[in-house]
Amino acid sequence: MQQASIDKEEHNRRQAELFNKKTKDFSAPLPPEITERQQRIVDVVPDLGPGSRVMDVGSGTGCLIPHMHQTGIQDILAVDLAEDLLAKAREQYGTSSTLGNDHGFRTWVGDVESVPAYQGPFDVAFFNAVFGNVYDQREALLRTSLLLRPGGHIVISHPLGRAWHERLREGDAEIVPHALPDRPTLERLITDLPLRLRSFQDDPDLYLTLLQACASPVPPAYLIQGRPLELEGEVVAGFGRGSSRMGVPTANIAPGPLAAKLEGLPLGVYFGWAQLDAGPEQPEEDSAVHKMAMNIGRRPSIEDGTDITVEVHILHSFAASDFRGRQLRVVVGGFIRPEMRFGSLDELIARIKSDVGIAKAQLDLPEHQLCKAHEMFVR
Template sequence: MFSAPLPPDVSKRLQRIVDSVPDLGPESRVMDAREQYGTSSSLGNDPGMRTWVGDVESVPAYQGPFDAAFFNAVFGNVYDQRETLLRAALLLRPGGHIVVSHPEGKAWHERLHAEDPEMVPHVLPDEPELQRLTADLPLRIRSFQNNRNLYLALLQVPPAYLIQGRPLELEGEVVAGFGRGSSKMGVPTANIAPGPLAAKLEGLPLGVYFGWAQLDAGTDEPEEDSEVHKMAMNIGRRPSIEDGTDVTVEVHILHSFAAADFRSKRLRVVVGGFIRPEMRFGSLDELIARIKADVGIAKAQLDLPEHQLCKAHEMFVRNR
């Protein structure tokens, strides 16, 4: 709350910050003091506004999904800027926006940081630093302004979680799978040998992807087992399971196969979407809940026309 009206020029800059988000309107998800609207249920879907007291990392998923997240005049105060952007991105709808802004500008904020580094531990990132912070996140920088009296960065979760450029094509031999993921988490995976894929994996953000998969199940198996199916895939070192150093490519195909072991079979995948980077979770239950959310996202997004195109990719073998 401000004890006096804001100067007109500051009000105009605040309006520019709000207006930076395309299509923000009455139906968009927002939060505010509950006293204005009375007490609402815990479902998070009631008309009006609601508040959340705590770190953005603790906001429960049921409060979202949101159309936009605003960090106005507060981003320098957060403890971990990358983690804040990640957690905010996970609460957004595909195509949703994050706004990092300050109506007095970066230089003004840097003076505040110099005066009280305990209260303001970080400066506002310049564009290269913001690119570094978001390099492995499901976010794109849509615009960046660093004027004398206005700092305004607009980031977006890509619509349909689409990866930039052409889809990622991977093919290899299944070396393991349907083991720990199946017995402990109910998420059976077929793992592709990562060695031959090193060139394609180099520089790729570790994390959860989705797309389409085709397994050469063999002529002794049902024909549908060799068709093209939806899949979610993790490329990484599994930090929540073990402190591994070797990268694995674990593919969870959304299909019930007749056989339980596909080692030495060929597996082809076409990857069109990226959901999140690898994360460390506090418990196995948290990990399982997040994996289920990832699989749900993959199922829904792969029904969209943008991803249906990849199902007919030339990489997949048709004449069976």
């Protein structure tokens, strides 16, 4: 769900240009009925208080911030494309520093996809009167979910309701490219994201949705149910990026022979166990069963990433480095996250390291230890 007519950079530029011109309008006092609904928007999140860290996406001049302060919240990151709006917010609420570990009011000029991990993790992210304006709604939710603490929340709201927002969109679909999703649309939007729909309110004068990040870093729907997924194939030449550029060596399996098993699987990162037939000349431990993290996807962060690849990162230090032509067996235990595009190589590497950490932790659980002794593996 993204705006196809222009790219994201141009979309964001136009948003910033328009809303910077509206600083005076957004600084005007709001009617009492609107401020009452804004308090309800903040209050929908359970257990918020002085220790909570909040991200306010599309914060503008900070209309939700007084209501956060009433709840005791002080640690707030205001995110907006319009620098002039944020400057007005800083005049009113002051600033701490740009350091993510400093409590207080901070601002970030950009969209939510540009917010670095060090600014979080957040207990809640608010999208108030802005979700229809983002370039790609699914990508915004995905990136936000990765900035949340396990069990954190996302609030999507509009204090004038979905019908009012739709009339606004009809008047200027370039600035407001998306409708606020109805319940079925929202459920489809989060199908393969680590989020659950907790409440949905679609009244004529208030749109208010509460999503919650899964308490486990692994989305429950993608824990492999029943018999684990088994993959086996010959190691083929990759693209040389895993080791040379990212320091994350992978063994690629040709996806063609696995087409039937891969059909219908979400593209993304999985975890499980792997056994490489390293050969008799290699140390015995190299042919043992080891933890692994696996990517099935098109490598969207790589410029020529178009074809499906199956890249297995075996969490073991091998004596040799080239295993082309050797057999690799994989038992998949679960799903970590959907495939996503990163803004830089450093960001990609940081996320891969996080994925590896999640894989290691999950595979230490008793239910996943059982798969290490799977009948597929050669003893």
